Amino acid sequence: MDSISRNDVSRLCSLTDAAERIVITAHTRPDGDAIGSCLALAHCLRGAGKEVDIVLPDGCPDSLSFLLDDGWSREHLVSMKDDPAASTELINRCGLLFCLDFNTFSESRCTGLAPLLRNTSCDRILIDHHLNPDLSLFTLAFSETEVSSTAELLYWILLETPWTGGSASRLPAKAAEALMAGMTTDTNNFANSVFPSTLRMASSLLEAGVDRDSLIGSLYNRYEESRIRLLGKLLHEDLRITEDGVAYMIVDKTTLEEYGIREGDTEGFVNVPLSIGKVKMSCFLKEDDGFLRVSLRSKKGVSANRCATEYFNGGGHELASGGRLYIPKDIAGVRDAAGYVEKVTHRFMNGERQDGQ
Ligand code: 5GP
Ligand code: MN
Numbered sequence: 181m182d183s184i185s186r187n188d189v190s191r192l193c194s195l196t197d198a199a200e201r202i203v204i205t206a207h208t209r210p211d212g213d214a215i216g217s218c219l220a221l222a223h224c225l226r227g228a229g230k231e232v233d234i235v236l237p238d239g240c241p242d243s244l245s246f247l248l249d250d251g252w253s254r255e256h257l258v259s260m261k262d263d264p265a266a267s268t269e270l271i272n273r274c275g276l277l278f279c280l281d282f283n284t285f286s287e288s289r290c291t292g293l294a295p296l297l298r299n300t301s302c303d304r305i306l307i308d309h310h311l312n313p314d315l316s317l318f319t320l321a322f323s324e325t326e327v328s329s330t331a332e333l334l335y336w337i338l339l340e341t342p343w344t345g346g347s348a349s350r351l352p353a354k355a356a357e358a359l360m361a362g363m364t365t366d367t368n369n370f371a372n373s374v375f376p377s378t379l380r381m382a383s384s385l386l387e388a389g390v391d392r393d394s395l396i397g398s399l400y401n402r403y404e405e406s407r408i409r410l411l412g413k414l415l416h417e418d419l420r421i422t423e424d425g426v427a428y429m430i431v432d433k434t435t436l437e438e439y440g441i442r443e444g445d446t447e448g449f450v451n452v453p454l455s456i457g458k459v460k461m462s463c464f465l466k467e468d469d470g471f472l473r474v475s476l477r478s479k480k481g482v483s484a485n486r487c488a489t490e491y492f493n494g495g496g497h498e499l500a501s502g503g504r505l506y507i508p509k510d511i512a513g514v515r516d517a518a519g520y521v522e523k524v525t526h527r528f529m530n531g532e533r534q535d536g537q
Pocket of ligand 2: 213
């Protein structure tokens, strides 16, 4: 990771000092990195005496709610989906907006919050690690792709601030735990996107007292049985692997209901087929209202990001991306998803452009 600009951190601190009310936001369907980064920054800003709230498009998934167990977080994390009135008021009244783990105000990344975010007149600070940021939206941008996670980028920024004086041990304990959670989930527990700086961060957070065993237990050993049963069914009955080395699994709403699957329960399914030697890219598609949610993961040499951008209305990182397939714009219905995936991934893997050239 390139080092953080001291000048930019000074600007971040001045903007923070000048703001009376601060809102932190992240992307729709927040994952561990989004929730972890928001909480870590919130705890640090609180420690610096600021009034701060977290406003998200969707609420915190149950699987991550253990991070909110501190008396403050649950009350100060609201979502547009669950409480549009409070979310609107907080965003409209804030003097400074932090945007974490996303970098555009698109409908697919911000859903219900997108129009509100676009209309804010306050300063906006970006802290993010995705490709292709829309820098015109931000007063100040920390945008770095050679880093494991937004949590890690935030960690290195925080170490440059007077709030920590360069020492991880001065982070509030809940902030340190949240940073470790964000980095751990985005690296898939150190399986990908691990940089030397990532291990340095992990080491310092451990020294600072983060209980990693307990964190891993909360993140990975608390699933509902239904999640594992559904994964078993999908791997056994539904996984297809094309001759181009593309694995895909599609799950429709009826099956999700049959298994009692909640938001966040299918997180990580897309990674599993990538462990098969001949698989170069893995696609996981999940039916939603009027579209299918698409997750893509690829091995080095295949760009999941380009495939998501060209064929699935999305983007993300080079080897981990996501997007959507709209019904009926892209496909007539969920039954046509398999045919679509086979067609476009064949084109993609064989280097043909979308226009056929
Ligand atoms: P996931 O497959 O875990 O949902 O997402 C993988 C990566 O792709 C994440 O870094 C996420 O930010 C990005 N991503 C997921 N969905 C979308 C989308 O609809 N649009 C864009 N631009 N990126 C997405
Ligand atoms: Mn992230």
